[in-house]
Amino acid sequence: MAPIPKGGTVAVTGSAGFIGSWVVRLLLDKGYRVRACVRDESDGKKTDFLREMPAYSTGRLTLHSANLDDEGCFDDIFQGCHGVAHVSHVSDYNDQEYVEKVCRHIIASVNKSESVTRVVVTSSIAAVISEVDIKELLRRPVLYEDRYPDESNPKRTPERGQGYSMGKVIAQRAFSDAAAEAGTWDAITCCPADNVGPIQSAHQKNFGPWQHNIEMMLLGEYFQNGAYRPWMTVDVRDDAECHIRLLESVKVQNGERYIAWSCDTPKVEEICASIDRLLPELGHDTPEVTDNFPERVQAREDELRAIWDQCELRNDRIRDTTGVEFRPFDDSLRDCVESLISVAGVKPQLRDGFKLPS
Ligand SMILES: NC(=O)c1ccc[n+]([C@@H]2O[C@H](COP(=O)([O-])OP(=O)(O)OC[C@H]3O[C@@H](n4cnc5c(N)ncnc54)[C@H](OP(=O)(O)O)[C@@H]3O)[C@@H](O)[C@H]2O)c1
Numbered sequence: 001m002a003p004i005p006k007g008g009t010v011a012v013t014g015s016a017g018f019i020g021s022w023v024v025r026l027l028l029d030k031g032y033r034v035r036a037c038v039r040d041e042s043d044g045k046k047t048d049f050l051r052e053m054p055a056y057s058t059g060r061l062t063l064h065s066a067n068l069d070d071e072g073c074f075d076d077i078f079q080g081c082h083g084v085a086h087v088s089h090v091s092d093y094n095d096q097e098y099v100e101k102v103c104r105h106i107i108a109s110v111n112k113s114e115s116v117t118r119v120v121v122t123s124s125i126a127a128v129i130s131e132v133d134i135k136e137l138l139r140r141p142v143l144y145e146d147r148y149p150d151e152s153n154p155k156r157t158p159e160r161g162q163g164y165s166m167g168k169v170i171a172q173r174a175f176s177d178a179a180a181e182a183g184t185w186d187a188i189t190c191c192p193a194d195n196v197g198p199i200q201s202a203h204q205k206n207f208g209p210w211q212h213n214i215e216m217m218l219l220g221e222y223f224q225n226g227a228y229r230p231w232m233t234v235d236v237r238d239d240a241e242c243h244i245r246l247l248e249s250v251k252v253q254n255g256e257r258y259i260a261w262s263c264d265t266p267k268v269e270e271i272c273a274s275i276d277r278l279l280p281e282l283g284h285d286t287p288e289v290t291d292n293f294p295e296r297v298q299a300r301e302d303e304l305r306a307i308w309d310q311c312e313l314r315n316d317r318i319r320d321t322t323g324v325e326f327r328p329f330d331d332s333l334r335d336c337v338e339s340l341i342s343v344a345g346v347k348p349q350l351r352d353g354f355k356l357p358s
Pocket of ligand 1: 192
């Protein structure tokens, strides 16, 4: 319908989170006014770092408590906003009725605002690649925006671990349909990959899986994950930039979705070893990667790795539309490690003769 104007006002849900907080910071850097939505503004452990952003001191950044489970929770916050970045998680992806209900809460507040012209909804690459039958990846190996998981597979149920990817597809469609019906705003979906990069507050190390996995590598414990799927990465700062450029774009259309990833596919064992390669001064004691998968999964290791190896990741659409440039994974890993140590106080396992500076 309309991009947000430069310097306009944007509400960001999930602002205390890893991705949401980078959307907040980069919007402020670009001169926007930001309403940071968090679940509980008074929870200092999660929100003090937002108050420490310089724009808070002038009121260009404001904080707002809102639990998206409560109907009408964004009514006041969205009034006067030009755009919404709906980044937050929901409380339960396995209950589809609940996911639809929460979407309705946010959509109703957007409609009531009479000012919002664009909503960017954060989805996930799970809504692109997550298959019940992994062999579907052999039939459709090109991973791009128009690829959806095989929705006709009767085994695609929350009980089989598909709740998250299903919930994300439900949300994308709910927002696009509501925007088409309203005719006053549009909904664009951003599907981020595995976010790696610097955390901004200590609590963030415990949430997104990837920074937690890197924390475990630093602590000397590491194991295979994702049934031998390589990480499919995006730097959290580039992901945030994608969200903002989709809010600003004059090219996007309601209902479109864009994948935010660099197309790097580092393997678990390479990532763990890379910490010492990138930061030799640290003296990280690279642990052995262990394999905790059940025997039946271990027996399929070669087959599963080969399936992922033949997948082709594409990001031409978001690069063409937004001009965003993705950082290499090495930069994301280095900056994540440094933030885990400096922001969250993680004490890495070091080789003899090394110690952290005091
Ligand atoms: N991290 C990744 O690699 C990745 C990859 C693909 C997609 N995504 C998507 O990106 C989004 C953000 O992920 P993230 O890694 O930044 O997660 P995160 O650090 O856990 O942040 C998510 C935020 O969601 C908020 N939230 C959860 N339930 C809520 C509720 N009922 N009401 C209000 N707020 C609620 C939490 O708010 P409080 O902290 O204030 O409680 C939290 O800060 C999610 O939609 C996720 O599915 C993430």
